[in-house]
Every structure is written in structure tokens, then in C-alpha cells.
Amino acid sequence: MEIVHERAAGIDISKRDAKVAVRKPGQRRGTYRTEVKTFGATTAQIRELIGYLNAEKVSVIVMEATSDYWKPFYFLMEEEQLPVILVNAKRARNIPGRKSDVNDATWLAELAAHNLLAASFIPPEPIRHLRDLTRARSAVVHDRTKVYQRLEKFLESSGIKLSSVASSLTGVSSRHMLDALVAGERDPQVLADLSIRSMRRKIPELVEALEGRFTEHHAAMVKLHLHHIDTLDEQLRVLDQMITEAMIPFDQACKALETVPGIGKQTAQVIIAEVGVDMNVFADAAHLASWAGVCPGQNESAGRQRSSHTRGGNVYLRAALGTAALAAIKYKESFLAARYRRLYLRSGGSRALVAIEHTIIVAIWHLLANGEVFKELGPDYYDQHNKDRAKSRAVKELERLGYEVHLDSAA
Template structure:
């Protein structure tokens, strides 16, 4: 290609097939990876040769936009965080299968304990696999506040736990322990991989709702170089946390959010849900403000958008997160807040007379 003086290589992002060719030419030639949906050919003329010709024509007229491909250190961190996410989901599925299988033996331990991953539940499961069948002995292994539920545990541990159940439960526990060990190894490797970006991760973890794990996922998905996104709105659109636009003849057909980055959206969703449950924060106040008018789902997406906007500004300009406080809207619109409160009381049947305090 260099001998033929090729100036640009354009390729469609088809599954994972583009990766070996892109990584081979990366740093050697200008390579542009494009979304196949945005570079569709004319219907009825679909073939690999025609697609290549069409891509070349679009690229010659500068009508294509390259996809975001992070640098190699971020890609390696992304592989680690995504693998950890998959293993966490697999671990959850194992415990769900374990719970269903216990129910087939008549043991309803999950009706008393909050999760099978707890210390008390694990001691009981190990004892069951070890041959213990007395519900009083098993219930006596409860620790902490769970000991207050020992009578309920005795009833829940009454069942028909046979050798078959013992064999299957041993397999489930072995699988869960293996996944736990793999997740622990990934956590250690992620700590090493994120070392060059530790300051950025710690900075965005100051946003309410964002844990260290969520911060690692955010860095792995969007990187730390915000020059790839012209502004926060472009990043929100790429991530899929803003309304879509599908309008024709003056009518809006759909405003659903696009797919976006599923791993990033999952981390932002967890962070947004956690932030709305915290008191005395701006994000929680914003959620309560939007919930009555837009509903829970849309209000949650709005919080995700707000968090991602703050992340863009912190990474692009090195800004520090500033907590606006739960009374931000009241302080900004005191007149509207007063009118809204008066109308709400009047609808409840009260007659309101306002006086200035201290007058």
C-alpha cells in the first residue's frame, strides 16, 4: 500500500474481524474505521466489491467519520474491565442456579438470608455439602444480626437434601470459587494497568455515585484524551445517554436513546442509581425534580448525562468536581420555587398569606 502511495485506508467495523487488520496497519498508514450503518450502499447493490468501491468514493469526498479507537494502553485496560464484568455476570448466574437447585430440594434459605454470597450462607452451604443435615446445627452457623432469624432459618433448612443435591452443590460452589479467584486476579491486574491514569480515575471518583470500580470502567471505555470528542454533547451522544433524533415532515417519530457503549452505560446507570439515593447532593435533587414530569427511567438517563458531562469537563480541562448542593434550583429560581410551593398548598385547600421573615 505504501508503494502504491495509498493515503487512507477505510474499513467497516464488522464484528471483531477488523481488529487484526486495523492493529497491523495502525501507525503505518492512516486507517479509518467507520460504522457500517452510516456508510450504507444503495439497496440492491450489496456485495463486498461494491461496498469497497462505495467506501472509497465516500472517503474521497470526505463524507466519512472515523470511529473512536482508544490507544493500546486503554484497549488493554478495556479488555481487563470487560472480562471482569463478564465474570461477575457469570458468578451471579451460578448463584442463581444454586438458589433454584436448593429450592428443588425443599431448602428455602434464600427466603431468610439476603444473598447466598454472605459468610453465614456460605458456612451453611459448605456444611450441607460436607454431610450435615440437622437444620438446628446449620441454623446455628448464622452470624451477626442473622442470628435473630434462627427460628426462621430452622424452618427454611428443612428439606430433602440427597447425595445428588450434595454433588451438584459441590460443583456449583467450586465454579463460584473459581470465578471469585479469576475476578481477584483481574482486580490486581487492573490496578497495575490503570496506574498511568490513576489521577484521572481518582478525580472522577469524587463524583457522587461513582465508585473506584465504576471509575475504572469509565476510563477504560472513553480514555483520558477528550480531544476525540469535540464537546460533552458529542461524548453523551456517542455513549448513548441522550435522546435520539428521528424527525420527518415536522413530526418526531422517535427519541429513543441509541445503543451506545453498553459497558459504559452500565457503569453510568449504576452510578446514577447510587447518586439518586444519596442525600444532600445536586444529582439527587435533579432526579427528584425530573421524576414527577419525566418518569423514573428518563430521569435516570438525565442523571447519567449529567455525570458524563461532568466527566468530560474534568478530563478535558482538569477541572475539579464542584458539588452544587441540594438547594441549587431553589437558590437559582427563588421566585419560581415560591410560586410552585404556594400553588401546591392552594391545591390542597389552604389559603396562603405571605410575609417576609423579619419584616
């Protein structure tokens, strides 16, 4: 097999140290030897490793994406402009039965020498900072949802069935009633009268739901939960402000993405944080869709096509695309909604939704790569471009309902 890199390094990283294998030419022509050393994971020790790699004059350095332990190694080497690449551990598996840190580092160096590993996508530093913020916001939203769920479960022990009447405990009316309960109010009629707007139509049901055995112990516990929620809300406000400031250089890209049906401001922020704005790292829209995990995998053996599920892509990007797709199909007079309805009939809801996610990510690539403007094709796009098929489908549907159809051209 052709050797692309005469001097290659493979690094197997753990929390405390890293095994570094350097593959280099041996004393005899055409032979190679591998030297393995161990370096610590502190900044000073990583700088020592960088000096060692510079002295060895390696032309490629490969490391596995092991948890978050690769980050200090990668970022320091990136600052020193070393030829470092990060690879997916699944694509660099060693032979079964030979698993050890030293063997893994040696195997990485061997694969790197033959250029058999594809580099993972690592965005530039401004995008990484934005990604940290959007992922932190996602984590805080998740934590807040968990606190509301714990609060709802705890209210059951007091006999307060507020969540059975109110659609959510996150609403203003629900918060007014909970605050009043904590403050000592126990009269269901007074509590129900604190509701506002549409909730006032449910006052009779609220009076029944708010009658329970709410004690001082329950009040203390609910107060803790509400304080926790308020703290998380404040964190979200701070994060939103930081994200807004970090998005200033990418404002035009954000506005372009918001023209796609289903993509709001926060969804656009997450998409930019996960894929960046430079589409040169993806050869075409199909590569981006594959990386995002919104296209079928390939699973063929002996000439037979087997089940090909979508690959597991970036979970944050998949979540954003799922949110966008669910919102897009609600625009009834849109191309995406019409496409979803067509695919739903023959493929089912889940596959149709993934297809909409694929359509959206392809549109995103064109918007960011070519500076194109999203053009709404309209709900009748397919029928206008496939009139014979639309006619045949309509005739079959009428015949299925028991009608005999005769078609005449309009004058």
C-alpha cells in the first residue's frame, strides 16, 4: 500500500496522559519503525509533546475523539500550526483482541501514514465559542424542563391537580397561583381568580383542582423548585445576550437562514453554531446532509440492499432540523408542507419528516455556499411539473371511491 506520510504520529488520549506513537523510516531502506512514548495531559506536558513532534518532523498527527480529553491537545497543536487531525474512533478501530493504549496509538500512526483516515469537522474558534453558548443554552432549557417535571410530580403528593387543568406549569397564570400557595393562600376560589386571559374560562375546573392538602412542607419544597426555575431563567437571559453578541459577525447568514420556512432565530443560531458559515469544508450539499445524519445509510451485501437507517449525526443539529421540519409542515401553503403530505402517504410520518429535514439542510448549504436566496416553490410545484402523474393519481382516487371517470380537455 502506498505510503503518503514518511513520518506520522498517532496519539491515544486518556484523562491523565497520552500514548504517542511516531512511525518513521528505519535504518534500512524501505523499512519503518515505531517509537512509543507517554506524555501527561497538563498544558506544560502537552507543550513538551509539541516540541517532541516538531523535533521528529512528522507530517501528520492523528488523534481519536475521546470524550473531551482531546481538546487541550488539539487546540494547543492547532495554535502551533501542527498538521493535526481529529478522527472518529469508530473509523479507526484496531483488530479485535489487540486492544491496548500502545497498540491503539501504533495503529493510528499506521493508518495515518497511508492516509486512510478522514478528518472530523472542527469549526474555527469563533464558531466554537458560539457552539459552547448554544449548547449551554440547550442544557439549561433541558434542566429547566426537568425541574418543572419534578415540581409537577411533587404537587401530586399535595392533591393539587393544577397541571390537569392548565396546559403547562410554565404559564403566567400557573405561576401566580403557585406563588400564592407558597405565600400561604389556601382558598381555591381566591387562587383560581388569579388566572388571566384564556385561563379564566377554566375557573370552575381550577377551583376543584386547587383543593388539596397543601401544607407548610409543600410550600417550602415548591418555593425551592420555583427559586431553581428563576435561577435557570436568569441563566437563559444571560446566555441569550451572550449569543446575540457572538452572532454579530454572522448576522447576514442568520437572516438568510430565517427565510427558510420553519427556521426561527434560535434555530438559525444553533445551525450556524454547529455547521459554521464556510461551506467549503463540505464538498456539496449531499456531503453536509450525510454529515448531519439526515440521509439513508448504505448497507448492501451480495447484491442485496438491506435496511439502511439514517446515520447518527450531530445531535444538536438533528434536533434543530427536527424543530424546523415540524414547524415547516404547519405552513399549509408551502412547498415543504406539500412535500411532507406526498411522502407521508407512502412512507409514513417519521420518514417523511426526515425527508423534510434533508430538504432543509440542502437549502441551507446553498444559502451559505452560494449566497442564494430561498425561493418558495409553492404547494402546487409537483402537480405543475408532473401534470400527467397528478392527473393519474386523481383519477385513481376517484375510481377507488366508486366513480367512473371520463376526462375532457378544457376549452
